[in-house]
Amino acid sequence: MSATVDVLIPTYRRPAALAVTLTSLCAQTFRDFRVVISDQTEENDSLASGEVQAALRVLQAHGHPIDLYKHLPRRGLAEQRQFLLDQVIAPYALFLDDDLILEPTVIEQMLRAIREEKCGFVGCAVIGLSFANDVRPHQQAIEFWDGPVEPETVCPNTPEWERHYLHSAANLYHVQQRLRLTPERQRKYRVAWVGGCVMYHTAKLRQSGGFTFWRDLPSVHCGEDVLAQLRVMERYGGCGLIPSGVYHQELPTTVPDRRIDAPRVLSLRLPALEKYEFLSKG
Numbered sequence: 001m002s003a004t005v006d007v008l009i010p011t012y013r014r015p016a017a018l019a020v021t022l023t024s025l026c027a028q029t030f031r032d033f034r035v036v037i038s039d040q041t042e043e044n045d046s047l048a049s050g051e052v053q054a055a056l057r058v059l060q061a062h063g064h065p066i067d068l069y070k071h072l073p074r075r076g077l078a079e080q081r082q083f084l085l086d087q088v089i090a091p092y093a094l095f096l097d098d099d100l101i102l103e104p105t106v107i108e109q110m111l112r113a114i115r116e117e118k119c120g121f122v123g124c125a126v127i128g129l130s131f132a133n134d135v136r137p138h139q140q141a142i143e144f145w146d147g148p149v150e151p152e153t154v155c156p157n158t159p160e161w162e163r164h165y166l167h168s169a170a171n172l173y174h175v176q177q178r179l180r181l182t183p184e185r186q187r188k189y190r191v192a193w194v195g196g197c198v199m200y201h202t203a204k205l206r207q208s209g210g211f212t213f214w215r216d217l218p219s220v221h222c223g224e225d226v227l228a229q230l231r232v233m234e235r236y237g238g239c240g241l242i243p244s245g246v247y248h249q250e251l252p253t254t255v256p257d258r259r260i261d262a263p264r265v266l267s268l269r270l271p272a273l274e275k276y277e278f279l280s281k282g
Contacts, residue, residue, distance in 0.1 A: 002034070002090050003064075003065065004090055004092060005033040005034075005090050006033065006034050006087070006088045006094070006202075007036065007094045008036050008085070008087070008093055008095050009021065009037045009097075010097075010098065011038070011040070011041070011047075012098075012254050014098050014251065015051060016051055017098055017249050018037075018099075019049070019051035019054070019055045020099075020101060021096060021097075021102075022035070022052065023055045024100070024103075025055075026055065026062060027104045028102070029108045030111060031064075033090075034065040034066070034090065035064055035066050037067070038069045039070055040080060067087065071083050076214055076217055077222065077255065078213060078262065079214035081224060081225070082211035085202075085211060092114065092199055092202060093199070093202045095197075095198050097196040099248065100126060100197060100247065100249065101247040102124075102246050103245035103246070105245065106124055106246060109186060109245070110122050110124060110199040110241065111199065113188060119236055119237040119238055120208070120238050121198050121232055121236075121238040122198070122199050122238065122240070123193075123195075123240050124198075124244040124245060125166070126196040126247065126248040127170055127172055127173045127246065129170060129173070131169035131170035132170050135174055136174075139165040139168055141162075141166065142189050143189055143190040144187050144188065144189050144190075145187075145188040149188060150237050151233065151237045153233075153268075154230055154234075156264055160190075160192060164191075172243075172244055173244075176243040182243065183243060186241055186243060189239060189241075189242060193225070193226040194229065198225065205228065207235070208232045210228065211228055217265070217266070218260055222260070222261055222262070223258075223263050227262040227263045227266060231269075
């Protein structure tokens with residue numbers, strides 16, 4: 001019997017950070033999830049490190065199925081995410097970066113929100129607490145969903161695109177403090193996209209093409225998660241949750257070359273109807 005949520009973690013050269021992320025999964029109040037990790041570290045086996053193995057043992061002791069993959073050669077972030085999506089058997093897929101810390105109620109609240117709204121995705125934007133004293137009021141505009149979450153078309157260089165500033169530094173943290181929001185008083189808001197921690201309705205992500213556009217990108221690229229979300233949002237809607245409850249470990253990026261940005265070099269429009277209908281059956 002499959003879990004309700006498959007937690008998907010792409011990782012590369014970050015065993016210590018991955019172990020911290022896995023440890024925060026051990027404390028989740030929602031328990032019905034499987035963990036799937038795809039490692040693309042070429043020179044060694046990051047998943048065999050002592051800290052990662054210790055966290056995995058705790059997850060297994062808590063009853064969580066674990067699937068580990070060494071997925072090489074590297075063909076880029078989009079291909080890595082599509083590989084993980086191909087492993088999903090749960091109705092919901094939570095993509096997590098390998099350098100996060102989650103508060104205990106995050107998965108429970110994300111699942112509740114996506115079921116309530118019946119939308120394509122919900123996201124908990126990551127907060128960088130090293131910026132806790134860097135207050136940026138000019139980047140803290142927030143648009144709440146006061147009714148049901150509905151499909152939206154968001155494109156680069158539009159007013160809606162400017163929403164991404166809310167997810168910079170510790171802006172979201174400052175907004176939730178100012179509004180005195182708590183997990184018991186969580187709100188849904190409009191997004192351009194959410195990085196790092198996003199739960200998708202699996203079928204809706206697949207019906208929107210998933211990350212199959214990896215074939216149209218060079219191996220060095222960024223923005224693959226953005227493009228996938230924009231396509232899902234256009235058909236099914238998506239939202240962010242505040243408070244987020246997700247924190248960034250603030251490590252250096254593993255993708256320093258960001259010249260090829262998927263939503264700026266590929267069409268935001270969905271693949272042809274025949275194509276994504278075929279993909280949804282895969």
